[in-house]
Amino acid sequence: MLLNLLLIMKHSFIDKYSHLQSPIHRVDPRIKSITLTLFILFIIFTPPTHFVSFSFYALLIFILILFSQVPVGSIFKRSLVIIPFVLMIAIFIPFLKKGEIAGGYSFGTFQLTVTYDGLTVFWNVFIKSYLSILCLILLSTTTKFSHLLKALESLKFPQIITMIISFMYRYIFVLVDELMRMKRAKDSRTVGGSRLFHIKILANIVGMLFLRSYERGERVYTAMVSRGFDGEARTLGQFHLRKRDIGYSFIVIALLGLIRFGGG
Amino acid sequence: MHIPDGFLSPSTWVPAWLLSIGGMSYCLRRVARILKEKMVPLMGVTSAFIFAAQMLNFPIAGGTSGHLIGGVLAAVLLGPFAGAIVITTVLTVQCVVFQDGGLTALGANILNMSIVGTMGGYLIYLGLRKVIGGNRGIIAGVAVAAWASEVLAASGVAVELAISGTSPLRVALPAMAGVHMLLGLGEAIITCSIIGFVLKVRPDLIYQPPLPEAGQEEE
Known part of the structure; x- marks a missing residue:
């Protein structure tokens, strides 16, 4: 659903x-x-x-x-x-x-x-x-x-949880887009084949997505540190x-x- | 498997909330000790990953398709504590944004899927991995753990419904566990294939349980 x-x-x-x-x-x-x-x-x-x-x-x-x-x-x-x-x-x-x-x-x-x-x-x-x-x-x-x-x-509400959720929210769209791009590439190149074959390729896609997400997480962290992140989020506007x-x-x-x- | 509001009695969902708050604050402390300020971006992005991975449909028997739950996947890749946090984050967003699971029942959902499913699944995985050893141990552990985590989480739902008086245990438990024994096979196959891929390309990203003397391994 x-x-x-x-x-x-x-x-x-x-x-x-x-x-x-x-x-x-x-x-x-x-x-x-x-x-x-x-x-x-x-x-x-x-x-x-x-x-x-x-x-x-x-x-x-x-x-x-x-x-x-x-x-x-x-x-x-x-x-x-x-x-x-x-x-x-x-x-x-x-x-x-x-x-x-x-x-x-x-x-x-x-x-x-x-x-x-x-x-x-x-x-x-x-x-x-x-x-x-x-x-x-x-x-x-x-x-x-x-x-x-x-x-x-x-x-x-514990700030650490809301911060994790706000990060998650930001990257959902990026990662879903990435996933759908890989899925589209796979769909346009694989015709026929057994069910197990498709499951295996889809699993590889998810595995690839994990690697990219993990590396993106590290990149994001480095970018944040270079801009002065010290573990706390400060927002404007109350x-x-x-x-x-x-x-x-x-x-x-x-x-x-x-x-x-x-x-x- | 996301219980909506109204299905659980207060005598069930209040203790479930307390248990999951306690469990999650323990997990947060454990993970913060290792990851420090790196925790927020890394947990955030991997939560988004699990969320995205759940959206991919896998062809199962016949014309039907299923999708990943990802509890054991998260635990095997990130460790049991970080894995539980990631699943909790996903559940919270699903509850608040998509109304998948209720607000009062969120504690019970976290208990079933993050604590029982993910951390319980991880223990099974760890045991098998130690007994069999090597990459074969990892794959076998993942397979059994992914299957068991679904069955365990579903049994949790059945028990909570029974305590609430919503459905009798002697019918709900076999029905829920039985259905998820079948669904769990799909979860096991998918999780195994994903872990197999990561083992091939970046084996260093599989979470290594800290050795007793090393203590502070990288997450």
């Missing part, structure tokens, strides 16, 4: 919608990360039988998505990532034997029954994973990746908290609290 998305969209995929100008895009990345993480926690800690709460969560996230101006279709397409896992749980449900039986099939002597408890488990994982993934998609489509990293850093940002986060968190605890 990931592969297909990247191959179709190539470079612009990761930050495709993060340049849009919308009320959600303009919110301070720190506030946005905290608010949406809280949103996910609210969703996860809601008991599965609170159907009303889940409908309001869905409504709230839908309103936020509309405000963000990110095409709803593209968000829906990306949210399908969870399908394989949901299907897997669906397969296991007939084996959860506790509780009242909701229905069943029998194949000769082999009986499959589905209990209400099993259905609750399924509903629980389905609705929670779906709403959570919408929150994550909203966060990543409305925030520039570099801003997200800086937000994590100012929230005391985030400024505005009243609007705090107001936004307050409204969303208040709504979440109301949905979860209001009305009993």
